Amino acid sequence: MNQEAVEESEERIPIRERPEWADVRPVPQDDGPNPVVPIAYTDEFNETMDYFRAVYLADERSPRALQLTKEAILLNSGNYTVWQFRRLILEALNADLHKELQFVDQITRANPKNYQIWHHRRWLSEKLGTNIASKELEFTREIFCSDAKNYHAWSHRQWVLQALGGWEDELAYCNELIEDDVFNNSAWNQRYFVVSRSPLLGGLEVMRDSEVAYAIKAILTKPENESSWRYLRGLHKNDGYSLANDPQVASVCLDVLAGKTDYVHALNMVLDLLCHHHQPSRELKDAIDAVSPDPDLSNIGLAESACSILKLVDPIRASYWEWRKSTITIPVRD
């Protein structure tokens, strides 16, 4: 709705008073006699859309139609029909797409969470090709300065990287965002994207050891941070056996449990390890017993014990932990 930032506010001349539109008969909206959800449009909105309908129905791909779509977009940037027609006009007129990108820059800043604008931007970037990659990376970076988790902007950035390139600094950028806010899950997701898909890094298997170390360092700083735990799981592709066979994973769980606070995610991980035939060390067993509020629990299986502890310390998920407990079939404790 923040169009005021976009349009230079000259006094608007009604379209019907503009000489270049004299030959066009506006087409009113066919709302019927008793429409539901009727909107009390302003005169400006009504007039703009009436003229838009006229050029759209006539399939008029002209400079004045292009200008009109801009006016319509400034009134409602969510109108996908207007955007789609604008693309047809841009193609027909062989318009300057760099200029179009400047327009889209402005309107994105005013409406950063709009599907249509980002879709249009992707279409434009595809036309402009690899030369535009660094500009697009820079633009999304600007968007992330005010909202580091903007979903559309992240999707666009990933598309740019895959279609147009520019992977060189992406891991460093992820690092920068994670350093700034280790709870920024979008940054962790992007890190996973880079590590698993960048043509420059060799893939997840090659990166696994160093990334496991990176995740563990983040976990030890903030063990309550779910993002780093999920990332660690992701590095093993959520394969319980692979996680269970990585001694560093059990080790970080032990370290967090030994701290006796913020260990929900650690226990969640331990539970998965145990369900995948992980043979717990004496230390791990002791660490679990040490946080167990009920000594009787020590006599049942370790996985069940983990569920019982989780049920107590993580009551919002009590029914989930109860269900997990009911699905344990592997006797893990001698």
Place this chain on the structure above:
Amino acid sequence: MENLRGTKSQEEQWMLQNQCFRIYDIVSRLPPQAQSVNVEVRRENHIEYLTKSLKQLGPNFSVLDANRPWLCYWIIHSITLLGDCVDDKLENDFIDFLCRCQGQDGGYGGGPGQMPHLATTYAAINSLITVGGHKSLSSINREKMYEFLLRMKDASGGFRMHDGGEVDVRACYTAISVASVLNILDDRLIQNVGDYIVSCQTFEGGISGEPGSEAHGGYTFCGLAAMVLINEVDRLNLPGLINWVVFRQGIECGFQGRTNKLVDGCYSFWQGGVAAIIQRLHLTVNKQLGLPDTFGCKTESDNDSSDSEGEELSEGSSSPVEIHHPTKGGGKLNTTVAMGVNCGYDFIKRPIGMKPIFNSKALQQYILLCSQEEAGFRDKPGKRKDHYHTCYVLSGLSICQHCNARDADSPPLPGDVMGPYSNLLESVHPLYNIVLDKYYEAYEFFA
């Protein structure tokens, strides 16, 4: 070097959770009488707010001018959830208006004369089914709809929102949901859409909008529901998805959409709906966990749940015989290949084999105390009500109230409903988010 200040995410989280806790604290100190008033669904006020909007919206709604079928759906679905309906005249106005949004070549646009769009098509179809009745259901051009859906099919197997539009999981769900509920779903529409959705399940366990993006509640609902409707849900990693979704409920009691984001009332449905769908997927879940088929259905005192062999068939594989219902204006289209399967119907007729995996009481508390306004519902304290949130918060509340029932047709117990039993809402079909009775009517009509 302990940080006194948190990161941006932490600061925002702490501020919001304190706000919620303050609300819970104030209410808990009230005398019982006043407490129960606070947890009442303000039914009359909500209905008044919704009905008014149906008749007139201010100029600031111009930004939703390409979403008018959505406004129709958010409002009529909310009214129906609240156990009310609109009068005959308004019903006719609904049908007449949505007909004007229907394109000559199939599908529905955001308003009269706009291009057809999958999301507004979904909203229009769900609205017309919710209005119900012969006139409403027969106003849908299913032949053209099928052609439109096929036109939106992308080479990747996914769907695009409109001609020249974006391909994502939302488009897949809306296309599949519409095709399923209108009984025009066939192999051509289904082909490879499962591949696309599977490629969107992320390392976190949830589902993203496009391959590589972040796991997100809205897309997780869309992806999961679509996979059930095409009978390919066993291709998702369900234990991973379950672990992700249960962690989306936070100490402020509501659901967030993504890891480490703030709670938002609308995810009461997107995430709560995922949890509700999971409760009927116990056989597939057990299989993925390596547990026997008969496992888990009779925990503790639950000797009532009849886990018959019949449900095994309905979940794991398509039923081989198409049961024909007396045609009342719908019927199989000869332009399409008959599938001989209706996953949406089989799904809802299945017993609910799992207890809720989320905290229904806590979520109801967030909805009634933090999300409810005098009239309408909001995202979170400090935000303003709107129709979208009213629709999805109420849908989530309905999911909560009905999640302990043993099957779709049994009423909840008083203990399942927070506040007075008069808070009880209509139940929904969780795969389509249509009030169940309205769904049954459409099912019969299009059979």
